[in-house]
Amino acid sequence: MEARSQYVVSALSSLLYSSDSEAGLRQYWMPDDISLECYECTSKFTSFRRRHHCRVCGQVFCSKCCSSYIPGKHVGHNGNLRVCTFCYRSFQSMLEQGGLESENQVESERKGVGEAMQYRRRQSIDQVAQLTGSQPHLASSPASFKLTRKMSTNVPMYGGENVSDPDTAPLTQGIQEMVKLRDPLALSRLWERVLEPGVGIQLETHRYYLRSYPGTFHGRALVAWLMAQDSQTSTSHSQAVAIGQALLTAGLMTAVSGQGVFTDTQDLYQPSQVEENTTARTPEPSVQEPAWLQELADSPFRPEKKNSNSSQRPAESKVRGGDMKDNETVPDGLLGVGVGDLKKSVADFEDSEDSELLESVFRSHEDRYLDTLLTAENIPDEWRETILSLAEKAVEMVKPDVRYSGDEMDIRAYVKVKCVAWGQREDSRLVEGEVCSLKLAHKGMAANIHKPRIALVAESIMFKDRNTMVSLESIQLQEAEYVKNVIGKLLDSRPNIVLVEKTVTNLAQEIFLKEGVSLAVNVKPRLLQRLARLTQAVIIKSVDSMIAPPKLGSCEEFISQMSTCSSGRRGTRLMVFDGCSPSLGVAIILRGGDRQFLGKVKAVLKRILLIKYNWKHEKSLLANEYGSLMDSNVTQEKFGQYQLAVSPFIKVLKNESPIPFAVEAQDVSDITDDDHKEDQGDSKHPQYQLHPWCKDFIEMKITSLTDVELGDKTALFRAAGWRQSPPSPLVIKPKVNYSVVLPEDHTENLSVQFSMYSKQSQVAPNYCVSPWVVNMQLYGTLDIGLGDFLDSLCFSSDYACPAKQCSTPPLHHTRRFCHAGGAVSLHMQQLEAPIMGEDTDRLMMWKYCTSCEMITNIVPVSDSTWSLSFAMFLHILLHENQLVRRGASRPDATCSHSLHQEHLTCFGKGDQVATFRYSELHVWDISTPPDKLVIPSPSYSKDYIMKYLMEYKKAGSSL
Numbered sequence: 001m002e003a004r005s006q007y008v009v010s011a012l013s014s015l016l017y018s019s020d021s022e023a024g025l026r027q028y029w030m031p032d033d034i035s036l037e038c039y040e041c042t043s044k045f046t047s048f049r050r051r052h053h054c055r056v057c058g059q060v061f062c063s064k065c066c067s068s069y070i071p072g073k074h075v076g077h078n079g080n081l082r083v084c085t086f087c088y089r090s091f092q093s094m095l096e097q098g099g100l101e102s103e104n105q106v107e108s109e110r111k112g113v114g115e116a117m118q119y120r121r122r123q124s125i126d127q128v129a130q131l132t133g134s135q136p137h138l139a140s141s142p143a144s145f146k147l148t149r150k151m152s153t154n155v156p157m158y159g160g161e162n163v164s165d166p167d168t169a170p171l172t173q174g175i176q177e178m179v180k181l182r183d184p185l186a187l188s189r190l191w192e193r194v195l196e197p198g199v200g201i202q203l204e205t206h207r208y209y210l211r212s213y214p215g216t217f218h219g220r221a222l223v224a225w226l227m228a229q230d231s232q233t234s235t236s237h238s239q240a241v242a243i244g245q246a247l248l249t250a251g252l253m254t255a256v257s258g259q260g261v262f263t264d265t266q267d268l269y270q271p272s273q274v275e276e277n278t279t280a281r282t283p284e285p286s287v288q289e290p291a292w293l294q295e296l297a298d299s300p301f302r303p304e305k306k307n308s309n310s311s312q313r314p315a316e317s318k319v320r321g322g323d324m325k326d327n328e329t330v331p332d333g334l335l336g337v338g339v340g341d342l343k344k345s346v347a348d349f350e351d352s353e354d355s356e357l358l359e360s361v362f363r364s365h366e367d368r369y370l371d372t373l374l375t376a377e378n379i380p381d382e383w384r385e386t387i388l389s390l391a392e393k394a395v396e397m398v399k400p401d402v403r404y405s406g407d408e409m410d411i412r413a414y415v416k417v418k419c420v421a422w423g424q425r426e427d428s429r430l431v432e433g434e435v436c437s438l439k440l441a442h443k444g445m446a447a448n449i450h451k452p453r454i455a456l457v458a459e460s461i462m463f464k465d466r467n468t469m470v471s472l473e474s475i476q477l478q479e480a481e482y483v484k485n486v487i488g489k490l491l492d493s494r495p496n497i498v499l500v501e502k503t504v505t506n507l508a509q510e511i512f513l514k515e516g517v518s519l520a521v522n523v524k525p526r527l528l529q530r531l532a533r534l535t536q537a538v539i540i541k542s543v544d545s546m547i548a549p550p551k552l553g554s555c556e557e558f559i560s561q562m563s564t565c566s567s568g569r570r571g572t573r574l575m576v577f578d579g580c581s582p583s584l585g586v587a588i589i590l591r592g593g594d595r596q597f598l599g600k601v602k603a604v605l606k607r608i609l610l611i612k613y614n615w616k617h618e619k620s621l622l623a624n625e626y627g628s629l630m631d632s633n634v635t636q637e638k639f640g641q642y643q644l645a646v647s648p649f650i651k652v653l654k655n656e657s658p659i660p661f662a663v664e665a666q667d668v669s670d671i672t673d674d675d676h677k678e679d680q681g682d683s684k685h686p687q688y689q690l691h692p693w694c695k696d697f698i699e700m701k702i703t704s705l706t707d708v709e710l711g712d713k714t715a716l717f718r719a720a721g722w723r724q725s726p727p728s729p730l731v732i733k734p735k736v737n738y739s740v741v742l743p744e745d746h747t748e749n750l751s752v753q754f755s756m757y758s759k760q761s762q763v764a765p766n767y768c769v770s771p772w773v774v775n776m777q778l779y780g781t782l783d784i785g786l787g788d789f790l791d792s793l794c795f796s797s798d799y800a801c802p803a804k805q806c807s808t809p810p811l812h813h814t815r816r817f818c819h820a821g822g823a824v825s826l827h828m829q830q831l832e833a834p835i836m837g838e839d840t841d842r843l844m845m846w847k848y849c850t851s852c853e854m855i856t857n858i859v860p861v862s863d864s865t866w867s868l869s870f871a872m873f874l875h876i877l878l879h880e881n882q883l884v885r886r887g888a889s890r891p892d893a894t895c896s897h898s899l900h901q902e903h904l905t906c907f908g909k910g911d912q913v914a915t916f917r918y919s920e921l922h923v924w925d926i927s928t929p930p931d932k933l934v935i936p937s938p939s940y941s942k943d944y945i946m947k948y949l950m951e952y953k954k955a956g957s958s959l
Helices: 003-018 022-026 085-097 101-113 123-128 173-179 184-195 219-229 237-249 278-281 291-298 339-351 352-375 381-397 472-491 504-512 525-537 595-624 692-698 708-720 784-794 870-879 942-957
Strands: 068-069 080-083 204-210 213-220 253-255 268-271 413-421 429-431 434-437 446-449 454-455 497-500 518-519 555-562 575-579 586-590 627-629 750-756 770-778 816-819 822-830 844-849 884-885 903-909 912-920
Touching: 068 085, 068 454, 080 085, 101 472, 173 413, 184 237, 184 454, 213 219, 219 253, 219 268, 237 253, 268 555, 352 595, 352 627, 381 429, 381 586, 381 595, 413 595, 429 784, 434 525, 454 525, 472 504, 504 692, 525 575, 586 595, 586 942, 595 870, 750 870, 770 870, 784 870, 816 870, 822 870
Parallel strands: 413 586, 434 586, 454 497, 497 518
Antiparallel strands: 068 080, 204 213, 213 268, 253 268, 429 586, 434 575, 446 555, 555 575, 627 884, 750 770, 750 816, 816 822, 822 912, 844 903, 903 912
């Protein structure tokens, strides 16, 4: 009943856009000649039991099941509407929940969109049976029977070349170039004129699907304005529509309905909102004296307002002419330069010598790492450039927005690697979109479409009964009408490609084929989700319950083709969606070997993707920390002595004597998405044979139940059974499932002992969170972004201590992470004033040397640093000891201490500060006694013994 309830709500909402005449209500009525019984009680219709249509769902009922009425004023109609019992209850429920608006609002909405909606009369069963061509079983699509819709132009969709309207054929070359966005500057100037007050079009508030949209205009208003502007060279109607399409394609305006085609109708459009990402995300901070500077004496460190040598600047750079007021002076201590200069300094890090040095170290580390993987998997060295170039392109293009959109941390979730057997290695390439192994439902469907409109459906398209006892004759008659109804709703949005998660009836497939729509069925839900992200489409959960037109996706090219293969081998059918936004995801096609070999290349490529993606974030962290190397002649000669690590600065010696009970992690990468299934044995039941004596027992004629021979054979039958040992099962070739185990990486998994305690807690001296081992997978399970950890678990007012008995704020707690002989402690502190004045939402960071008591510049945390894996951040604090602060290699430098193990890493937001401190763990061993205790014999002299005996005798005689 849930599907029927969704359809009723959809039908009630659609009535808001219908006209006063009842002809609009008839568009989805079930024809009388195919309805032989009541839809509710299944009573047969006769001359005395008449048919009655429900004005909402359109089904046919008897008078008993369709005897309720609802006031038409609530849905924009005069008088009352006759509905069935189910729809009447749904209507009452919508009234109680406030889902329907007042009469005046409905009347205003009806007049606003009445002209844009046209209805088509549903065909009778006779018309459905009149089929064209050689397919007498095919019911025509609703699009074939709808009335001629008023079309202002037939401009090709998304810049296509086929034009069927004669009025649009003589388009000038200038208009064609404008539609293709050859001159974006001219479009921008034209758009400014369109929005100019008093000259351009007037923006008003319009309603669309029960919502009000201020600052919108109708498409025909823009066309009329464009045609009225140039009196000398009159702009034709088709040219005005083409200009509107160009403005829509350029992103200067957007359709409220989400469609990408401009039409000269009552469709609503609104100017695009200019997103100033930089300004919105990183507002210009104040450069006044931080009031919290005097309070830092109470923190775990005591700065003396000393400048880092690397932060010194000439006096001329301390004043920015024209940007600072008289009272906006820069302090002499903590901030050596203005905040604007700080941002410039961090930005210039990409071009500095320190950045080049760090980049060279990473390249050397990457080459040695890739050599190890290629050698372990026996992959020829000629694949090196292919793997590096494909991984480099993917990391540059794909940009998961972890901070603002909540994307996955791991870039490998948005980079699909598709192995296509055989071919040439040079055929391996990167596709800005999706590649999948799907085929079209019919070979006559279009296999190449330029800028298609893609519809994604997450259900089957087939007739749905109401789970009641009905006759097959009734279902057969109603199925064609139902399918035509559903397909008509979907075709109204004019898609070129339809991807359905489940099955589609043959009737629906034939309708799609006739309408020129390409169809693919049995699409995996994971693939639908990926295509929805790449094409920006909204997955249609149910076609029946569509209230608003669905948002369709699009790409530059759609291609369905067979992969090239060597002679004698069969290629693979591939479906390619190319030309999507590369920042949302890409696909990599690997060619040049069999499936097993390409599986190894895929595993290596994914590992290199992780290394490059992590370096992008790690390098951003080092830029925020003003990190550099003391020695510029860093080599990777001792690479083989250390365990493999994603980061080039994490050096952990190989453990020659591993712990016996430690479980070794494996990197398993399958080249197929099918789950491994064990051999279940024979698909057919084996043929068993009877025992020779059992046949005599079965054929034995029983004359008496007390017969001794009968008793013996019965006991033998019960004990041994009737079958001989089954024959050996048929040998079935198991399904091949290749797996690749890469060499273990030390940083891919981090096991830390986490604990949380507070001296002020009610549970003290016990732990609030007892020490327990957290297994964090790099950019995966139980991992979290560094910025997300700070915002959600440190500076958030909603975060509380996990211990139910503890009411102490997390601000007064200490968190500790222990691993491999080291510990990282997290301390919190609250200040009297915000760090950056009124800017309390920005996350800042700086470093403090515990030996020199020097502070680096306070800089905002960049987006890449914010998205760094927290597990990698702990790895760096625990294992990195090569980096120093920038400028430490100069002769006049005073601080050359370790940037992570001898510096405090501080983060601040608002009036709170979080400090990470590294300390070495002193592990105590338990000393057990020997298995056998040895008591040494006394070695006392005779005189010594006699002396003590005389003392005892004297003491005893005195009693």
